[in-house]
Amino acid sequence: MIYEQIAFALFAFITLASALGVVLLREPWHSALMLGVALLSIAVHFVMQAAEFVAMMQVLVYVGGVLILITFAVMLTEREDATDDTETNADEVVQT
Amino acid sequence: MTTKPRLRVGRVLLPGVLAVGLFGLMALIVLNTSFGGSQGFPESIAITSELGYAMFGLEELQSTAGSIPNTESFLAAFFLIAVVLDAALDGAIVLAKREEEGKPVVALPSQRDDPDTTRSATGRETAADGGSDSTGSVTATGSDADSAADSTTAGSGTDDTGGDA
Amino acid sequence: MAVEVQYYVLLSMALFSIGLFGILTRRNALLFLMSVELMLNAANINLIAFAFYHGNLTGQVFALFTMALAAAEVAIGLGILLVLYRNFRDVDVTVPTTMRW
Numbered sequence: 001m002i003y004e005q006i007a008f009a010l011f012a013f014i015t016l017a018s019a020l021g022v023v024l025l026r027e028p029w030h031s032a033l034m035l036g037v038a039l040l041s042i043a044v045h046f047v048m049q050a051a052e053f054v055a056m057m058q059v060l061v062y063v064g065g066v067l068i069l070i071t072f073a074v075m076l077t078e079r080e081d082a083t084d085d086t087e088t089n090a091d092e093v094v095q096t
Numbered sequence: 097m098t099t100k101p102r103l104r105v106g107r108v109l110l111p112g113v114l115a116v117g118l119f120g121l122m123a124l125i126v127l128n129t130s131f132g133g134s135q136g137f138p139e140s141i142a143i144t145s146e147l148g149y150a151m152f153g154l155e156e157l158q159s160t161a162g163s164i165p166n167t168e169s170f171l172a173a174f175f176l177i178a179v180v181l182d183a184a185l186d187g188a189i190v191l192a193k194r195e196e197e198g199k200p201v202v203a204l205p206s207q208r209d210d211p212d213t214t215r216s217a218t219g220r221e222t223a224a225d226g227g228s229d230s231t232g233s234v235t236a237t238g239s240d241a242d243s244a245a246d247s248t249t250a251g252s253g254t255d256d257t258g259g260d261a
Numbered sequence: 262m263a264v265e266v267q268y269y270v271l272l273s274m275a276l277f278s279i280g281l282f283g284i285l286t287r288r289n290a291l292l293f294l295m296s297v298e299l300m301l302n303a304a305n306i307n308l309i310a311f312a313f314y315h316g317n318l319t320g321q322v323f324a325l326f327t328m329a330l331a332a333a334e335v336a337i338g339l340g341i342l343l344v345l346y347r348n349f350r351d352v353d354v355t356v357p358t359t360m361r362w
Contacts (some may be wrong), residue, residue, distance in 0.1 A: 004263055004264055005264060008268065012268075012272050012281065015270070015272065016276065016279070017281070018278040019299050020279055021101075022279075022292075022295050022296070023283030023286065023287065023292070023296060023299075025099075025101055025277055026102045026262065027101070027102070028289055028292060031351070032291075035295050039302065040301070041335075042302050045269070045309075046287060046305075046309050047312040048135050048263070048264070049263075049269070049309045049312070050136065050143060051143070051321050051324070052144070053143065053144040053298045054149055054324050054325060054328075057328055058328065059332055061328050061329075061331075062302075062331075065332055066298065066331065066332060066335045068338070069335055069339055070294060070335070070339070073294075073295055073339045073342055074291060076343060077342065077346040090357065095315070099264070111286045112284030114279045114281035114282075114285065115279070115281050116278065118276035118278055119274055119277075122274045124276075126267050126271060126347070129267070131266050131267050132315070133264060134263055134313050134314045134316075135315060136313060137285055137316060143318065143321070146318055147321055147322055147325070149267055149320050150319070150322050163361050168322075170323075170347060174326075177326050177329045180329075180330065181333050184332075184334075184336045184337050184350070185336065187336075187340065188336040188337060190310070191341060191343070192340050192343060192344075193336070200339035201279060226268030226347070247286060
């Protein structure tokens with residue numbers, strides 16, 4: 001069916017775009033959210049390949065476990081001075 | 097508190113070219129390989145129960161009529177994964193442990209005789225091993241990661257021989 | 262007619278390359294973990310696609326095992342990352358240099 005190709009193209013685009021968001025976004029928390037989007041859309045690919053159980057395990061293990069652990073790590077290791085607006089005057093901060 | 101998502105670009109040329117080149121090479125190989133059509137699964141079977149039979153090595157159930165042929169048995173791999181998960185649990189506990197019988201412990205300590213080397217009494221930030229312990233690095237840490245890392249690694253190169261004070 | 266297997270292979274290759282790019286460019290250890298997750302998911306897509314292509318379930322069972330290993334890897338990785346943060350007040354992977362060279 002043509003619908004399967006359309007669905008594959010759509011979710012492949014979502015997967016690749018959110019994966020690029022994971023590696024390109026500046027804040028780790030935004031990267032974690034993009035990783036969640038990527039994992040869910042990969043689960044859609046699994047459903048389209050007749051692997052419903054693996055897709056369910058993907059949602060449970062990755063989104064429910066791994067992503068929550070990464071969220072904890074992001075919250076625990078946040079820098080004290082996490083505002084990225086100091087990038088422009090970073091040198092002045094070092095010199096003072 | 098919420099910030100607008102911002103992209104982080106810059107100084108990514110060489111790894112970017114390398115990753116895109118790897119993708120191009122692999123895509124060239126794949127597009128020159130002729131795959132046939134997919135076989136797919138028969139309509140009348142339950143894939144989840146077949147997965148369970150394969151994972152636990154139930155070969156009598158696996159070889160019944162109407163099941164999927166040629167699926168291997170994975171009982172030994174299942175036990176290996178179970179042992180690995182146990183080891184991972186123990187490792188995570190060892191790494192995350194902060195105190196033992198009332199005394200604070202540091203995972204992977206660098207100085208045996210000084211267990212609380214991570215927090216010195218003066219409140220000064222002390223790196224456990226290798227990092228610079230000058231007070232200049234504290235202000236540099238708050239700024240952008242790249243410049244901070246450069247300054248701290250440059251600072252640590254000078255006093256590596258001396259170690260921690 | 263379903264989507265042919267080579268498009269899934271292309272998708273997983275692109276995902277793997279993105280994960281590799283992330284590992285090569287970022288210096289935050291959290292981003293290392295996330296990029297490794299992306300690469301493992303690329304392998305999972307390949308396994309599932311070839312399980313459907315060959316018509317048996319070996320690939321699907323192996324994808325489940327890969328997920329369990331990924332969970333174990335994330336547990337250990339986050340333990341290491343928290344120790345790193347406790348010792349250095351930072352999660353930059355270029356700061357600890359004791360075992361370099």
